[in-house]
Amino acid sequence: MRLIACLLALIVAAGTIQGCSKPSRPSLTGPGKFQDISQVRKGMSNNEVERIMGKNYKLIYEEGIHGMDGGNYIWEYSSGRVYFGIDGVTRVARY
Numbered sequence: 001m002r003l004i005a006c007l008l009a010l011i012v013a014a015g016t017i018q019g020c021s022k023p024s025r026p027s028l029t030g031p032g033k034f035q036d037i038s039q040v041r042k043g044m045s046n047n048e049v050e051r052i053m054g055k056n057y058k059l060i061y062e063e064g065i066h067g068m069d070g071g072n073y074i075w076e077y078s079s080g081r082v083y084f085g086i087d088g089v090t091r092v093a094r095y
Contacts, residue, residue, distance in 0.1 A: 037079045037094055044089045049075070049082055057082075 039052050057075040072090075075082045080094040 035077065035079060037077060037082070037092060040082055040089060040092050042089050042091065043087060046075075046084060046088075049089065053077055053082070 035053050037053065040049055053075075057077050060074050060076045060081075062073040063071045071086075073084050075084070078095075080092060082089055083091045083093070
């Protein structure tokens with residue numbers, strides 16, 4: 001009888017315990033966090049650069065219709081500049 005009570009208690013406990021979820025990985029990039037301009041590679045899109053470097057940039061040059069036509073533009077970060085063209089990043093200048 002005691003064995004059956006223990007088994008029932010284990011079954012009830014197992015049914016009420018939620019499964020463990022995978023912990024979220026902390027972001028090391030973005031505003032106010034670690035930024036590594038050396039991770040920016042030729043051909044990256046502006047979204048990929050924003051994911052790595054964050055949105056804390058200053059648009060210092062633009063040629064074309066506000067980037068809609070894939071014109072040339074430059075984002076300036078505290079650690080360097082990222083140059084964009086029609087095919088994404090064309091070059092990176094580190095300070």
